Amino acid sequence: xxxxxxxxxxxxxxxxxxxxxxxxxxxxxxxxxxxxxxxxxxxxxxxxxxxxxxxxxxxxxxxxxxxxxxxxxxxxxxxxxxxxxxxxxxxxxxxxxxxxxxxxxxxxxxxxxxxxxxxxxxxxxxxxxxxxxxxxxxxxxxxxxxxxxxxxxxxxxxxxxxxxxxxxxxxxxxxxxxxxxxxxxxxxxxxxxxxxxxxxxxxxxxxxxxxxxxxxxxxxxxxxxxxxxxxxxxxxxxxxxxxxxxxxxxxxxxxxxxxxxxxxxxxxxxxxxxxxxxxxxxxxxxxxxxxxxxxxxxxxxxxxxxxxxxxxxxxxxxxxxxxxxxxxxxxxxxxx
Numbered sequence: 302x303x304x305x306x307x308x309x310x311x312x313x314x315x316x317x318x319x320x321x322x323x324x325x326x327x328x329x330x331x332x333x334x335x336x337x338x339x340x341x342x343x344x345x346x347x348x349x350x351x352x353x354x355x356x357x358x359x360x361x362x363x364x365x366x367x368x369x370x371x372x373x374x375x376x377x378x379x380x381x382x383x384x385x386x387x388x389x390x391x392x393x394x395x396x397x398x399x400x401x402x403x404x405x406x407x408x409x410x411x412x413x414x415x416x417x418x419x420x421x422x423x424x425x426x427x428x429x430x431x432x433x434x435x436x437x438x439x440x441x442x443x444x445x446x447x448x449x450x451x452x453x454x455x456x457x458x459x460x461x462x463x464x465x466x467x468x469x470x471x472x473x474x475x476x477x478x479x480x481x482x483x484x485x486x487x488x489x490x491x492x493x494x495x496x497x498x499x500x501x502x503x504x505x506x507x508x509x510x511x512x513x514x515x516x517x518x519x520x521x522x523x524x525x526x527x528x529x530x531x532x533x534x535x536x537x538x539x540x541x542x543x544x545x546x547x548x549x550x551x552x553x554x555x556x557x558x559x560x561x562x563x564x565x566x567x568x569x570x571x572x573x574x575x576x577x578x579x580x581x582x583x584x585x586x587x588x589x590x591x592x593x594x595x596x597x598x599x600x601x602x603x604x605x606x607x608x609x610x611x612x613x614x615x616x617x618x619x620x621x622x623x624x625x626x627x628x629x630x631x632x633x634x635x636x637x
Contacts, residue, residue, distance in 0.1 A: 311341030361396030440488035479507030489515030
């Protein structure tokens with residue numbers, strides 16, 4: 302079994318999935334002197350520039366990869382990036398698909414009797430669980446519009462309306478709470494083509510119908526019969542009218558629970574197999590042949606500038622400068 306030396310910078314469950322896939326084929330050594338770097342954007346800015354090995358970005362955030370500094374990337378964008386031999390440097394695997402086994406379990410939908418029994422266990426109309434506002438206020442607008450029809454359980458720290466200010470944490474307790482709700486307001490932080498996160502699939506895990514806003518192309522992957530896609534309506538008012546209609550018609554709601562969640566039975570398996578093939582194509586090569594970024598001329602200057610920024614960002618002088626700016630802003634507000 303081939304040995305591969307890897308360092309992970311930043312952390313999220315998508316990278317855990319990648320490592321588990323690689324362990325099927327290689328002896329994976331996680332170390333500080335790597336031949337390969339797997340990077341999440343959830344890290345200090347450009348800290349990965351301290352490593353000149355093969356760099357792979359795996360992002361669940363709305364961040365378009367910089368192929369001047371990354372050899373390969375996995376993300377949500379619809380991109381085609383190839384090397385001079387026509388081989389892929391990019392694979393699309395959005396954050397929403399990371400919990401593969403769980404999606405498989407709920408993806409086929411329910412029987413009629415299962416759906417009817419599930420409906421009978423619902424205690425609340427709808428939920429809204431967020432820790433902050435969206436980029437342009439879309440999720441807040443949906444919440445306000447639905448509140449004019451019925452109470453929406455806002456159980457996050459943002460716009461909380463729960464008794465005693467109770468906040469549902471973003472873990473299994475959230476899924477348990479979603480199970481009690483007929484609908485879930487499932488809005489991304491920003492609407493961008495291809496960007497789909499756990500906000501869409503968490504309601505599926507809990508048998509709650511998602512009211513989705515985010516990826517305008519979501520119906521290219523998810524069954525339109527299983528979600529209420531805000532993008533499918535001319536106005537928000539039309540969308541709210543449809544939600545009310547489904548809420549007041551038991552058969553319509555049951556039909557949505559019965560619907561398969563993905564556009565085809567083999568869609569998820571194909572996505573997963575594609576991810577495996579992409580990762581294996583990187584690590585099957587000799588490490589010196591795995592580089593794809595151009596490390597010369599203008600791109601080298603680009604790398605050098607980012608390396609210098611990383612050194613500056615981590616310096617004591619820079620942090621002293623930042624603290625001085627914070628103090629000056631505080632004093633300015635206090636004086637005014």
